[in-house]
Amino acid sequence: MRKPSTSGLKEAGVRARRLARVALVCGALALVAVLVMVGLRGAWVLLVAVGGLAAAAAGAWWTLARRGVVRLLGAALVLAAVGAVLAFLVSSGLWVPAGTALALWATALVCADRALRLTRPVAHMLARVSPRPERAVLIMNPRSGGGKVERFDLVARAEALGAEVIVLDTGTPQDVAAIARRAVADGADLLGVAGGDGTQALVAGVAAEHDLPFLVVSAGTRNHFAMDLGLDRTDPARCLDALVHGVELRVDLGTVAGRPFVNTVSFGAYAEIVQSPAYRDAKAGTALDALPELLAGEAGARFTAEADGVLLTEPQALLISNNPYDTRDRLGGGRRPRLDTGRLGVLGVRLQNAAQAAAVALGGQSAGLTELTAREVVVTSAEREIPVAVDGESLVLLVPVHCALRPGALRVRVPRDRPGSVPTGLLRNWRRLGTLAR
Template structure:
């Protein structure tokens, strides 16, 4: 039985055809139920979308009163349309059409998801460590170490806990190396991603297992490892019932990173004093500069096969994100063991391209998405701002980012939430080909990191 005749292929084809049937049904409902009013529903609906898009654009690309006005328009437009539909007696047809379109979208995503279930990171059995050493920052994450009683729970499981003094600048890497010299057979961190990366590099250097405790503020690394970010004490379960994941470790000019290295406007967001106290707000405040034009040094990024020129922002990640977007605050990396960096570059030359980036994300012409095991970033300046796992730095150009495949042994609890499967983008052309029994190849060159 060929791949096009498999059960999953048949299921995907049926779901695709059902999605297109629902979509056609929505169009029929507009005409059959509302008659000429169906055209009014379409016209008013399109006007609503245009107004909401304009309002969203002003929210993302403006400051002050124009941003407030944009927010009001984005909210008021759909409300106004609903009122018009009700007063004109068109709401039954509109409601039926919306329901059918929602059903079409649901079936479409299910069809595109069929047969695409990604392979998870491979976990192997692990023996319990005998001399684990855990470094904890009591101030990290607003005091999660104390709030969840991590010190007492770790010591009860046989771990030695080293508490950092937030008032004193500490060389965490040296502290980790001293722990290894004293016989530690596992290193772990309860703290931010920057501290995680430093200790992870020491663990990788000595081929020791590394324990991530999700006691930071956002815990991106812990999230992408499938750990419980709301209960950091559950991460300690790995000390008695754990398994190992082999994951990659990124480097930027020799410095380790577990999440991202950002340049341009992204780096300026992290450099701002307000960032640590209000990350989402700082990102929103910096977006107008990103979307309307960047006044800093344009960035060039080159790989072995691709060159991106005059980028206003670059985001380089330890493995690619599932749905890269410049305004995304909770994007996920489905895997951390693909042996490649994810690269997102932004270059917008006019308002239309900027609006596409703001509203269409990875499908925008101004957004460049690719993967590479090494990226060299250059600019017409001797030193540029760089943010490494949220830490603001100034690095000399050119800056080299690379990946160390499988460098890190991460010990995780056997019982953990895991990482959800990312929803595929809603590609109607691919859906049509799937319905016709001619699915387009999932491979997409350097824009996709496949096994």
């Protein structure tokens, strides 16, 4: 892809300014609608809304953590809480301003999201110009993302740009890391992957070992790593532009028991559930069946984690990420602002009752959540080995399990022109939107 022209950048700036203005106006009107409701019915509006959310969260907890009659009662409470809020809005004549407020707020978020994307806020990580690779080797999984390799004609497009493509034979087990090492031995000066995050991590580890550039093609299902690199997840073919018009980012690479990971390592409930053979065909049913015992500590391996001296005793779930996710703003969670901080993100969950679940749902502080960063995390258990989910892949690892980070170990080659990722914490970016609107 060619470098965007000055006129193209100017046009994008104009669109971003207009969208930012629409977002601010819609956000202000949504607030006015809420104030109108409060003026008509006083604090009852807020009381009903907060109470309904807390009751729904408590019901959801009982649905997940209990069986039999209690589970049925929990599900009934969720439905009753939602129904009570809707009934209150209808009976009090507030359904019109409530619906208007929700529609305006949704419009504000969509416009704000688009405006921030157009300004390409991915410059947190320093990009440097690097020479075009002479012998790029791309490994492609034809089954990833429901067949994106074929749907976007990635093999032909990559070969047209001078890359050598290795298509995995999904009919037999493949040692992806070994394939990547053979490519390096044959003279590859860039390694790339069109596949899921688990495959990305294995090849990224080989690229880091040999200090070679690594190219990410967003052909997986969720493509979390590609998203946080600012790549286009809707059109994987755009990632191939890095072969011709590319720059390099130096990012961190996580390791768990010596195995590389680019996104997350999970212990506890999720790691136990994905071990089940039934999970692939019936995810929701398998999770509902397993969660009560897992949350109560009656099933699964109990473990303790130490993160730079901080002890997390027997959490129900533990998520360790390659750089911390931004979770301070519920609307902006699920993304990592940077991949080069040299710190692991650590999120421990130990919810013991419905009140803690409700506190989490309301966005407040809860004793059931522990969030911090660390350079190293060590997970221990009385068991000899415990289930672990690494970038979505189900594994069983020997205890103790060491999680660490290799700062700046991975050279990622990305297109010079890429969509960018929306800055996390959208509610904290209204000031930036205001500046953009002016």
